Amino acid sequence: MVIIRDLILLCVLAAVPIYDASAESRGNLAQYPPNEVNLTITTLPDGSPKLDPMETVLLSGNYYRLNIACPDVRDDLTGWRIEFSEFLRNAHLRLVTVGDVEVHLQGLTFHAIECDEIGSAKVSLVPIKPGSFPLYVGNVPLAVGRPMGEAGVQAEGKFTIGTLKVE
Numbered sequence: 001m002v003i004i005r006d007l008i009l010l011c012v013l014a015a016v017p018i019y020d021a022s023a024e025s026r027g028n029l030a031q032y033p034p035n036e037v038n039l040t041i042t043t044l045p046d047g048s049p050k051l052d053p054m055e056t057v058l059l060s061g062n063y064y065r066l067n068i069a070c071p072d073v074r075d076d077l078t079g080w081r082i083e084f085s086e087f088l089r090n091a092h093l094r095l096v097t098v099g100d101v102e103v104h105l106q107g108l109t110f111h112a113i114e115c116d117e118i119g120s121a122k123v124s125l126v127p128i129k130p131g132s133f134p135l136y137v138g139n140v141p142l143a144v145g146r147p148m149g150e151a152g153v154q155a156e157g158k159f160t161i162g163t164l165k166v167e
Helices: 002-015
Strands: 035-043 049-052 054-056 062-068 080-083 091-098 101-104 114-115 119-127 131-139 159-166
Touching: 049 131, 049 159, 062 114, 101 119, 114 119
Parallel strands: 035 062, 054 159
Antiparallel strands: 035 049, 062 119, 080 114, 080 131, 091 101, 091 119, 131 159
């Protein structure tokens, strides 16, 4: 009888989840100020984009502001299209800033950023899911005879693919 009672008690205790304080959220995941991360896209002599750095490592659950700068774009057709939609699907997006315009998204998403003049954009977010995500930088679609706004790699043009790694 004692053995059966002990077995039942052991089974009940095994089914009770153990409280792990380290797995608990520490409140507001997007607590100000965000960690600043700079990404710069320049144009190489052969007309290809150069992404610096090629790999960016972020920690899941931390608040970041990605500062994307395009310092040497000359016009609409020499600009760069930046896409990282797989990463954005696995992050909580808070704010996109272009110039002085702030777009508060609060979890919604967007498709791409195009640098068609010298400038920068800022994307504030919290990466949620760990993984390695592609960061595509390539010609704007119109520059290679494709429809404006077309998504994905413009294989006829010049491009590079960096990585956003979330740990």
